[in-house]
Amino acid sequence: MLRNRRDAFGWGTIALHWSIALLIIGLIVLGYVMTRPDIDPALQFDLFQWHKSFGFTALALSAIRVIWWLANAHPAPVAGLSAFEKRASTITHWLLVGLTITVPMAGWALASTSTLGIPTFFFNRMVIPHLPMEKSAGAEAFWTNAHAILAYGLAALVLLHAAAALYHHFLRRDTVLLRMLRNERRER
Template sequence: LYQWHKSFGFTVLGLAVLRAVWWSIERNPAPPPGLGPLEHTAAQIMHRALIVLALIVALAGWAVASTSTLNIPSFYFNLIVIPHLPLRQSEASEAFWTFAHALLAYLMLGLVAGHAAAAFYHHFLRRDEVLVRMLRPGARRRDAKTFNTQENDDTLVERK
């Protein structure tokens, strides 16, 4: 199971690198209408934090495997051996990186939960297009109206 955990971690690291490159190249969309400056700033900070944490959590996990005194190789899905990082192997280093890996992973889990809660808040309570834009990049404002309610009517209606 530990080798599977490391294999998925290396996969996450590769995907996080691709996502970080994509995020740095792509043009970010304008904030949705009605989104205040504080919400816009919070969204930017949240996105950056998630990208950075995805990279750091995976790298900290690689550091755990690299600093372990057991010196067990990391097999990527039993296909190739991933070399260790050039870090000193010691019980203290392994304990530090294990703690850092776990702490950062739980921090990221909390941020993902907060991000999802904010998306649901926007969708179900504010009834704006934030969640629709997340799920369908490039979705136009008129497409988001499908999920909005008519004035003085609590039932969902489709507008085409």
Template structure:
């Protein structure tokens, strides 16, 4: 199935999930690595350009993913899950989606407000214009940079909790939650126990 059903994810949602998971994990590693390089490092400039380029891909995919999500049913969580656990799962997913926007947008604001004025050339192909920054550019840059850095730490926490929850479902509760993010739903097959 291409589309989601009430019982499972379709191929498109699964592809979005794993492509974006890889990109975002890579971006966290790249971001933490590149900011620790000395300014004189010959690779620093190219790594920052790569970080910004992939960041814009993440932003574009996040928009498409939410649009796709809006026109699809959301698979129901296992019926045996307590209400509070379902609430935590929904809150966690909302936080993950929020960070997919907050990180690229705050990063974009950092480079737009920066006194360096370095252009962003996405994969050396085309330039993404800077956002207009009215008022105090230094203060905006400091605020955006703090949001970007602490947003990244918060995202790491969310991902650790998210992966721990996925493993708990798979190895302890032994339900279909992880499997259905791997195998696309086939028709209206209900989850056992629902």
């Protein structure tokens, strides 16, 4: 089953969820490592290009996910969740979806406003054009800060979100995590 049902996530959602999750966790670690002040400049240049290539991949998949989200039913919450838990998970999911778009867009804006004018090579295959934004040190500093703040905000939210999933699986022993891992119907 590719599409969501009222009681289960389809493979489309599951595949998008875990590939985007993997990419974003990798990008946060890579982003942190490549911006350490003592890093070798040649290695840093390569890591920046990898970061930008995987960042655009995350942006493309996240845009597809937004369309997929709008085009699919949302499975009803697992039975037994309190009103607070339902509200908190809905808000968290909205914020996660929003940040998976705004974080790479802020990265694109920072690369576009940089006075260094370094092109973005997508996996050494093609050049991704810069956004039509004015290049200046001030704009670059603004977008660098915005990108970092949003990215670490996303990291914090992912930690909270993953902790909630593990709490449900190991302590509450419900199907919250299982239904994001396989799409058969499972009621407990």
